[in-house]
Amino acid sequence: MSDSGTSKLRKLAIVPAYNEQGMVGRVVRDINRHAPDFDVVVVDDGSLDATAAVAEREGATVLRLPFNLGIGGAMQAGYKYALHRDYDIAVQVDGDGQHKPEYLPSMAEALHTGGEDADMVYGSRFLGDPGYKVPFMRRLGNRIFGVVLSVICRQPITDPTSGFRMVNRNGIELFARDYPHDYPEVEAILMLNAHKLKIHEVHVKMNARGFGESSIDYMSAAYYMIKVMMAIFIGLLRRRPVPNAGELPQTGEFAAVAPGAGSAGSASVPPREGGTS
């Protein structure tokens, strides 16, 4: 698995972590061991424990958010960091140890070989053995969103809630500018699709979550379903400036285009379009 084509690129692993002092150290170590050409930035999402200190001891750069923003805000902080530091590739590796860093080199490779220059490569549990017993609700939600997204994107999306995603520069620029809030995975796929960025799936096994419970428990499952479904359909109604295929989505383009475009959805579109205030 030589990464001949990707060795010159600057690569960043973004590790969102909230109260993960027990796992985050191992995650950082594993990334350094399996994918040493990746720099590691841990986004400490307002943890109350020693997450930041542990991560730093393992040699990661730490972004300390002053309070809890949730996974969406934390990941966006990571993408903004990647944009500022001029990284070519950024990958999300969850701080709870669910994502296995040994896949990083092959994912980076697939970014260029798989699906003719994909803009995002993500690890799907359901292209084969998921590696652990996926809870029923999770499986069901995946199936439902998978069907809807596959229709919208006109390509199979087998694991839409997988957070194990690697994006190229186009993806970094897009997500640094605008990233969904609550349950960002599904909406982020829609965003990529709306911007005509290419998505490619590779099979990965994952670990059952190391500590704590999933961000989706039974209680919030219904809310999750409704919220994401609403986001999908509002997302379809919303008019986003869509660059032509192959054309880079330019930073700042929103500012120029949005005021004319947006009657719908001033709710979660990028901050402040034109003079709404």
Next chain:
Amino acid sequence: MSAAINGAALFVAQLVGDHPGEVSKRAQIFAVIGTVLFLALVVELVRRRKLVERYALLWMLVAIFGVVLAVWNDALNSIAEATGIQSPTNGLFLLGLVAIVAMLLNFSAAISRLSEETKILAQTASRLDAEIRELRGEGPHARNGNGNGAAAEGAAVAAADEAPPHEQG
């Protein structure tokens, strides 16, 4: 609030037994005092800069509208007559409800914007914090020499800071 006071006055008027839908002198005096007090409160808040201009204007308009309705009670009757509403009181309540819902929606939009702005601030703060630690040599970048020199990164960041990635309104 002035609308509520106004409505209460009208309600009292009806209890007291004036012509239905008409406002007695007593109730009108009550309404005028109430709305003028409310206007004074708004003006005072603006004077002490407890209200941002945007909302100050909104509340001033509401207060002035209340005073006008209290002083010139025929206005309410004519509006009710023109729109076919049975009793002016109902018209007033309807108006008040619509106004309150509109303002709540406005506040929701304002809160959404504030939380978006807060998020951006938090993200920027975390990045600046990491950069300061790095410049002080506290961070982990002192440890590794894997090609990406901290100095080069610092320069890139300095350039990037001139033109932040997200738009400035």
